[in-house]
Amino acid sequence: MNLNRTPIAVSEAVRRVISGLSKLPVETIPYTESYGRILARDLEASMDVPRFNKSAMDGFAIRAKDSEGASGENRVSFEVVAEVPAGATSRYELSEGEAFRIMTGASIPESADAVVMFEQTRQDERSFSIRKPFTSGENIARQGEECRSGDVIVPAGTLINPGTVAALATFGYKEIEVRKQPVVGILATGSELVDIDVPLEAGKIRNSNGPMVRSQLQRMNIEARMYALEADDFDTLLQRVKQMLNEVDAVITTGGVSVGDYDHLPKLYESLGAKELFNKVGMRPGSVTTVSMLGSKPMFGLSGNPSACYTGFELFARPALLKMMGHDRIFAPVLDAVLDGDFKKANPFTRFIRAEIDYREGLIYASPAGFNKSNAVTSIAKSNGIIVLPGGTRGYEKGDAIKVMMTDMTSGIDHFDI
């Protein structure tokens, strides 16, 4: 057992994790299942949008030149010759003083070039009059004004959002090439752990890391493969991890990475012939997080302490998996914020504190989410971000300028701010 581990900086640890990873292969899926996946090819417009000149308003399509000279004193009248609802068009050639009754979204007939809104007219049975001249193109959405056939709408490497799905539907892409999702195996280790439905005997606790990590993966749209809890037995763990390496693209274990008599994971990676990227990081919690690579497969040895496990996942596993998924924005945003509570304890390591983030008058406030030791579990439940405090000799006070890592961009605020 190597007791003298040398901590490396968090930024260096992140760099090491992501630098050795390559993108997973491409697969074709129905566009209806593409939300949350990563585009593997540029999404190009297959046609102009709008595809044809269309009415932007409900009203009448006219020849603009026929409206010349119209004013309050000199109203110009038109006769309605045909109707053009959305989904239709007309080949009729307008003569002077003739108009189509036309609805929003309908194709503008060739012979018309402006649309008068109903509200801009005085109407009779089959005719109407206007009090102002119209210019060619008025109230018309022109063909190609939004984009042209061949334009790149969304580049490869982008997360598919609802708007991307709308674009796929618009351009008729029933199938789409995306990067494969990694198959991620989760193995919680520890002889003290039991599953949720097993009675707690002396010295036992429930496994919370396994379900938590699975949810962290779900938050990234990744379905995890759960392996049964394992006790701290080297040979069994070795067999299990070998099996996982045959079945998954990335292995996540929790527990057993420190220097205890039954902390087998570092030695286990070594006996697999894996390349250890680091086994100690200058951070709290999660200092003993150990990451190794076997070929192209990362193995994340997350700490058993729940807060350390959570933090290790967000800092290392998340960007690594996003890189494998072909995402080109793999990091959670780190934003300037105001500390909304004291955090007096100094520490030489970079501190990551589970935090409640709030937004008031355009500012981001972050307060520690409760009991904040490495072994805390309940503070994770209250957090929607992580406060980042650089290591050093001083503590921090309410009102200090700090940074927060946004781990949960979907959590909202309790007031409407417009």
Ligand SMILES: Nc1nc2c(c(=O)[nH]1)N[C@H]1C(S)=C(S)[C@@H](COP(=O)(O)OP(=O)(O)OC[C@H]3O[C@@H](n4cnc5c(N)ncnc54)[C@H](O)[C@@H]3O)O[C@H]1N2
């Ligand atoms: N002599 C030293 N001891 C420790 C050091 C050190 O540097 N020198 N580091 C401490 C730090 S920091 C941490 S963090 C922990 C890391 O421990 P391990 O990653 O080896 O994890 P375990 O020993 O297996 O468990 C630690 C703790 O977490 C609980 N645990 C484990 N798995 C789960 C789970 N799935 N769900 C809920 N809770 C879990 C476990 O019962 C322990 O209480 O080591 C320190 N020691």
Ligand code: MOO
């Ligand atoms: O790895 Mo421990 O979480 O630094 O407290």
Ligand SMILES: [Mg+2]
């Ligand atoms: Mg341990």
